[in-house]
Amino acid sequence: MDADKKLESAAIAILTRAVSLDKANRYTESLVCYQEGITLLMDNWKGLPAGRKKDAMKEKIEEYMTRAEQIKKVISEKKESGTYHEEIVIENDSKGHSYESVMGRFLGSDVESVRIEDPYIRLHHQFCNLIQFCELVVKKCKNLKMIYVLTGKDSDKCQEQDVWFKTLKKDLNDNYSIKMEYEFSSTLHDRQIVLSNGWQIKIGRGLDYFKAPDVKHGLGAFDTDFRHCKETKVDIFHQKDTKKS
Structure with missing residues (x-):
């Protein structure tokens, strides 16, 4: 398969997923796939000779672009009204x-x-999950100033748990100028991640939804996209007043 065919096949696969996510009302995921697929398809279109195929592909690109703009509008309207909900x-x-x-x-x-x-x-693996999430947040959120954690206390290893948090707090402050605060609660039950841009992500199992790697020195040891997961549900909301919290 030549490079153009590979590019076209990759674009079609991503756009097929975009349509599937769109139908499932998973709009934010769908929009990302539409944007990625459109970019690939346009790259492929530029290399085609003039003719029917190029004209037909241009028409499809315009259709996908129109739908992507419609999804942007749907997301924006639902965010504004506080009714956005996406389920994974x-x-x-x-x-x-x-x-x-x-x-x-x-x-x-x-x-x-x-x-x-x-x-x-x-537990240790649960704290490692927190570190992985913090790594992602620090990497992607260039203006991050504060991370706040509310969790339960391990009655058997409370001193060790406190040392973990103090170490992470010091690292974030000293090396990244990010403040971290943490509290322990004996009554906390719900799990959620609240971002100051308004997005609220509720994961049934919290951060601990990965199973252990199949083998200690294999794929999944570090990149959790390779890990098997426990069954759980993710609910995504957008609340305007979250920005003020």
């Missing part, structure tokens, strides 16, 4: 659900603070 079901043993895949599109320069509420950041 992560199936048991499925892969491809890293924090970046699930939440990366909501993280950008408009995020100045992040609030993480998760009662189970107690």
Whole structure:
């Protein structure tokens, strides 16, 4: 398969997923796929000779661009009215659900603070999950100033847990000029991540929805897109007053 055919096939695959996500009302994911697919298809279109195929492809590109603009409008209107809701079901043993895949599109320069509420950041692997999420947030949110964590206390290893948090807090402050505050609650149950740009992400299992890697020294040890997941549901909302919290 030549380069043009590969480019066209890649564009079609991404746009097919965009349409599927669109039909499922997963608009933010769909928009990302439309934008990526349109870019690839346009690159392919530029290399085609004049003729019917080029004209037909231009027509399809315009259709996808129109739909992408419509989705932007839908998202904007729902955000403005406070009615935006998107649901993602992560199936048991499925892969491809890293924090970046699930939440990366909501993280950008408009995020100045992040609030993480998760009662189970107690065990070592759960704290490693928190570190991975913080790495993603710091990398993508260039104007980040504050990370706030509310979690439960591990009654058996409370001193060790406190050391982990103090170490992360110091690292964020000393090396990235980002403040971190954390509190322990004995009554916390709900799990949610609240971003200062208005996005609110509720994950049924919190950050701890990955299964252990299949092998210790194999794929998935670091990149969680390769990890099998536990079944859970992700609900995404947008609340205008979140910006003030």
